[in-house]
Amino acid sequence: MSRLNPKQVEHLSEPGRYLDSDGLYLVISTTGSKSWLLRFQLSGKRRDMGLGPFPTVTLKAARLAATEARSLIMQGRDPLDERKAEQQRQKEQRLAEKAKSVTFKSLASDYHRSHCQHVTDGWRKGWLSKLERYVYPVIGELPPGQVQTEHVLRVLQPIWSEKPRTASEVRSQIESVLDSAKALSLRSGENPARWRGHLDNLLSRADKKRATQSTNHPAMPWRDLPAFMGRLAAANDRDSQALQLVILTAARAGMARLATWDEFDLESAIWNLPAERMKTRQAFAIPLPQQAVELLRAIPRTVGSPYLFPGTGKSGVMGRVAFLSLLRAMDLPDITTHGFRATFRTWASECTHYPREVCELALAHDERDKIEAAYSRSNLLDKRRELMQAWAKFATTPPAVNVIHGTFGRAEA
Numbered sequence: 001m002s003r004l005n006p007k008q009v010e011h012l013s014e015p016g017r018y019l020d021s022d023g024l025y026l027v028i029s030t031t032g033s034k035s036w037l038l039r040f041q042l043s044g045k046r047r048d049m050g051l052g053p054f055p056t057v058t059l060k061a062a063r064l065a066a067t068e069a070r071s072l073i074m075q076g077r078d079p080l081d082e083r084k085a086e087q088q089r090q091k092e093q094r095l096a097e098k099a100k101s102v103t104f105k106s107l108a109s110d111y112h113r114s115h116c117q118h119v120t121d122g123w124r125k126g127w128l129s130k131l132e133r134y135v136y137p138v139i140g141e142l143p144p145g146q147v148q149t150e151h152v153l154r155v156l157q158p159i160w161s162e163k164p165r166t167a168s169e170v171r172s173q174i175e176s177v178l179d180s181a182k183a184l185s186l187r188s189g190e191n192p193a194r195w196r197g198h199l200d201n202l203l204s205r206a207d208k209k210r211a212t213q214s215t216n217h218p219a220m221p222w223r224d225l226p227a228f229m230g231r232l233a234a235a236n237d238r239d240s241q242a243l244q245l246v247i248l249t250a251a252r253a254g255m256a257r258l259a260t261w262d263e264f265d266l267e268s269a270i271w272n273l274p275a276e277r278m279k280t281r282q283a284f285a286i287p288l289p290q291q292a293v294e295l296l297r298a299i300p301r302t303v304g305s306p307y308l309f310p311g312t313g314k315s316g317v318m319g320r321v322a323f324l325s326l327l328r329a330m331d332l333p334d335i336t337t338h339g340f341r342a343t344f345r346t347w348a349s350e351c352t353h354y355p356r357e358v359c360e361l362a363l364a365h366d367e368r369d370k371i372e373a374a375y376s377r378s379n380l381l382d383k384r385r386e387l388m389q390a391w392a393k394f395a396t397t398p399p400a401v402n403v404i405h406g407t408f409g410r411a412e413a
Contacts, residue, residue, distance in 0.1 A: 003021060004026060004059060006058070009059050013032060015028050017037070021063075023038055023039040023040050024038055024062060035050060035057075036053075036054065036065075037051065038051055038069055040073055040079075042073055042076075049083075051066065052065075102144060103140065104135075104140055104141070104177065107144050107180065108135075108173075112124070115276040122320075127173065130169060134166075135155050135170060138151060138155045139155065139174075143186070144178060144186045145187035149199075149202070151192070152174060152192050152199070155174065156203065157203075161204070175193035175195075178191050178193055218335055219342035219343045219346070222350070226398060227398075229244065229247065229396055239325075241299055241309070242308070242322070243256075245292060245296070246323075246337060247395060248289055248292040248295070248392050248395065248396075249289075255277065257317055257318040257319075258317055260307055261301065262306065264288075264296060269289075270285050270288060271285070271288055273285070279364070280364060284364050285379060287381055287389075288388075290389065290392065291395075324337070344391060347391065347394065348362070352390065354386075359387065361379065361384060
């Protein structure tokens with residue numbers, strides 16, 4: 001026998017729970033909102049199942065939903081579980097429909113817009129041009145979920161030997177886009193563009209070595225660095241300050257040129273680089289030695305620009321040739337900015353006892369394999385901080401005072 005009628009449901013306002021029949025209740029909250037609740041028992045356990053708000057769900061509709069739920073209960077089935085399963089089916093159906101409308105090309109465009117905001121116009125155009133030239137003709141119109149290893153190989157094999165560096169970059173781009181597809185539930189399973197443990201078994205290792213082999217950038221001998229740092233400090237202009245930051249942090253030139261103030265936490269002495277700014281496409285934290293923090297505090301901020309070292313061109317950032325021009329002006333035409341990373345690495349090997357993995361990670365080179373990295377989740381930040389403080393102390397101490405660690409003891413901060 002029903003205890004409620006439509007007028008009662010409409011006019012009841014006192015907070016509480018009002019029984020209709022067989023466990024169906026109208027629930028009025030303290031705020032006055034009304035909703036339907038079915039209370040039932042299954043396998044000796046009491047369960048509460050919401051049936052929706054009033055007036056969206058009328059008394060008649062609530063009774064019908066309660067009847068359907070009771071029918072499932074009589075069959076020993078939990079209506080809550082059944083509803084969750086149905087919601088999951090509907091979700092999968094929506095995702096399947098969405099996946100049909102998304103192509104690799106459209107997803108790559110979305111990825112490009114969201115991940116390439118803090119890079120130069122040239123870099124953005126280059127990222128897209130490689131996809132347009134090599135990737136889109138093969139897999140551009142395929143849904144991301146349909147891209148398989150055979151498709152990736154069709155993209156890479158024609159350029160793997162002839163253009164190894166470009167091929168390596170293209171493979172990395174495909175991997176990143178397909179990773180985003182998996183994050184958006186547009187595909188499942190392993191990434192067919194993954195190198196280690198997958199494509200490395202299908203493509204020539206010799207070509208891979210050529211593709212990833214570092215160019216031998218002319219580097220300054222580490223013993224000459226303190227005197228050079230003194231010259232940079234004396235110059236005290238934008239380019240010399242930027243190069244000091246590069247050297248003190250062993251960063252790549254592009255990291256400093258495109259650095260924005262919001263990446264730096266000077267209180268914690270951390271430079272947080274987002275994934276889209278890293279060559280490895282993984283976020284990376286650089287510990288800042290005391291000398292770098294003092295340098296950053298001394299750099300004036302430019303009103304209207306987010307960059308540490310703003311430029312006057314359309315991009316608003318420091319130009320690519322700024323460091324090269326600075327080194328030439330200092331009568332060092334044979335030294336490259338990237339070479340200072342080699343200077344740091346040689347110093348670390350010859351003058352300290354820090355483990356190789358710490359020294360390599362200081363350069364954002366993680367040589368651990370996936371299994372090792374899974375068990376060792378640390379980014380070795382504390383050890384890297386000690387190493388970089390020792391490096392900064394060496395680099396900024398005048399040559400006449402500097403002590404070379406000839407006994408190969410650990411460099412002290």
